[in-house]
Amino acid sequence: MWIGGGALPFDGPKGFLITEGLLARAFGEHANGALYLQPYFLGVYRVAPRVPFEASYFAYVPLNDAGTAQHLLERAKLEYDFARFKAGAGYSAYKFGDLAWHHKPFITATLKAGGLGNFEVWLQHVPDDQLAVQFRYAKVFVH
Secondary structure (H helix, E strand, O other), rough: OOEEEEEEOOOOOOEEEEEEEEEEEEOOOOOOOOOOEEEEEEEEEEEOOOEEEEEEEEEEOOOOOOOOOEEEEEEEEEEEOOOOEEEEEEEEEEEEEOOOEEEEEEEEEEOOOOHHHHEEEEEEEEEEEEEEEEEEOOOOOOO
């Protein structure tokens, strides 16, 4: 469960930055009541008119002994925006406690379906020489 707030510290013609600060509480049989501060950052910058760069990072900063420090670079990706779809490549990574970073590069394709939203597929290299497929959906509501 999370509670918190955020801000838009930068919003310009070529990009924006969203920041959030959340208080996160873990529940469940093995959670031990872990409590975290969770800073979150999402930024988009247009390198060129059809070339957006997007990055998303958050951390779990333990506030009690039950928690374990974690870092997640959820995505850093560069895409080329065609009229009806986007194609690109990116990198993500995860670090749990004192363990090594897990590096997860990926390629991505996105179908832009207008009012239905965007449908995205990632083909991602994950640790232990495995491949993973992620399906993502995004729909923006403006009011």
